[in-house]
Amino acid sequence: MEHIREQFSQIYDQYIEKIYRFVYLKVNSQEIAEDITSNVFTKGWESFQKQESDIKNPGAFLYQIAMNSVVDYYRQKGRTNIVSIDSIPQIADLGISAHDKAIFNADVNAVKESIYKLKKDYQDILIWHYLEDMPIADIAQIMDKPEGTVRVMLHRGLKELKGIIKES
Amino acid sequence: MTKITEKQLIKSLQQLKDIKPRKEWALLLKSQILNAEYAEQRAISKPAKKTWSILEFLPSFDYQKQLAYAFAALVFLIVGVFGFAQYTMPGDLLFPIKRIAEQTQNPMQVAYNRSEDLVQIVKENKTHNLEPAISEFKASMVDAAKKLTQDLAQNSDNNSIKVAIAEVKKIQDNQKQLETLGINIGETKDLDNVLALLVQDQIDTLNESTLTEEQQEQLIEITKLYDEEQYSDALEKILLINQ
Numbered sequence: 001m002e003h004i005r006e007q008f009s010q011i012y013d014q015y016i017e018k019i020y021r022f023v024y025l026k027v028n029s030q031e032i033a034e035d036i037t038s039n040v041f042t043k044g045w046e047s048f049q050k051q052e053s054d055i056k057n058p059g060a061f062l063y064q065i066a067m068n069s070v071v072d073y074y075r076q077k078g079r080t081n082i083v084s085i086d087s088i089p090q091i092a093d094l095g096i097s098a099h100d101k102a103i104f105n106a107d108v109n110a111v112k113e114s115i116y117k118l119k120k121d122y123q124d125i126l127i128w129h130y131l132e133d134m135p136i137a138d139i140a141q142i143m144d145k146p147e148g149t150v151r152v153m154l155h156r157g158l159k160e161l162k163g164i165i166k167e168s
Numbered sequence: 169m170t171k172i173t174e175k176q177l178i179k180s181l182q183q184l185k186d187i188k189p190r191k192e193w194a195l196l197l198k199s200q201i202l203n204a205e206y207a208e209q210r211a212i213s214k215p216a217k218k219t220w221s222i223l224e225f226l227p228s229f230d231y232q233k234q235l236a237y238a239f240a241a242l243v244f245l246i247v248g249v250f251g252f253a254q255y256t257m258p259g260d261l262l263f264p265i266k267r268i269a270e271q272t273q274n275p276m277q278v279a280y281n282r283s284e285d286l287v288q289i290v291k292e293n294k295t296h297n298l299e300p301a302i303s304e305f306k307a308s309m310v311d312a313a314k315k316l317t318q319d320l321a322q323n324s325d326n327n328s329i330k331v332a333i334a335e336v337k338k339i340q341d342n343q344k345q346l347e348t349l350g351i352n353i354g355e356t357k358d359l360d361n362v363l364a365l366l367v368q369d370q371i372d373t374l375n376e377s378t379l380t381e382e383q384q385e386q387l388i389e390i391t392k393l394y395d396e397e398q399y400s401d402a403l404e405k406i407l408l409i410n411q
Binding site for chain 1: 172174176177178180181182183184185186187188189190193194197198201202
């Protein structure tokens, strides 16, 4: 048991920032991102104890839970992926250096807000590939799509993001 | 923002890496997830009633490991008790365990062990052990006599007799030592009876044999020792004639 706990502890340290960031960019709220991320790692830990040996790729496993959790969140919320006007000042008030650094940079903030408006699949691909430096092959595995399709989606996602930024 | 190149866009995307969770929140969450489950597991593994259990001393292991360690501790305990019991004397709490361990030994050896125990008890003046030790010795002599009868019935050649005599002599030496220490064990006739029968049988055989003059003199001495109930000495002389 200690062995499993130690393993999951390492996985947690390795992925907490990545999962939080992934969720945050999809929900655009620190509070909600923390709730969902907490849920992701709680579920992850429960599953990890039961089927440790079956989890070959903990990152993919956690991202899968995160994706489902975000979907569940929006389903429960009864809303589509639309920017909440109220969320913008909340983000500005975070008072956290890492956030501030990203948010007060106009370009970066524009990208962040625009990602939020993207289609879910494009969001996932752009975040994984450009933020988390995940290879196309790994993304293809998580999304259960051919690598070629992922490449095309990456290109389209980037193009669509550019379009959203241009309109803003 | 109207114009942005793909390169700038990718660079801006990469800058979003600065978005990080609050450190204290991340640490708290980790602790909550890993320790909540741990606390829950401990609550399950604890018995409803407060009882002392060896498993409670191993809180950081899962159930299977706890069982394995408990089993290892039990084996260690049993081995320890058996080991410790080897140094006990008749009348001690753990002496029955020593007796169990001796069941695989030859009853003659066990009888000798009891005679050794007696000598040690007397020397160390362990008065409370004396009476149980004498009883144990007498009981062991009965078993030894039975075993000797069985062995000689199956095989009464010179070698078997020689081994039997050596064992009996060792016990008799201890008996003599006890007598000098002022301890009278009382009658231990069972073994003597077996030896007497054996000596009688050997004397009868020698009487029917053709003996030299020297052997006839030795036979007279043997008969005399038999009459004096010095059976093991008589047997030693019989062995000399048979050689």
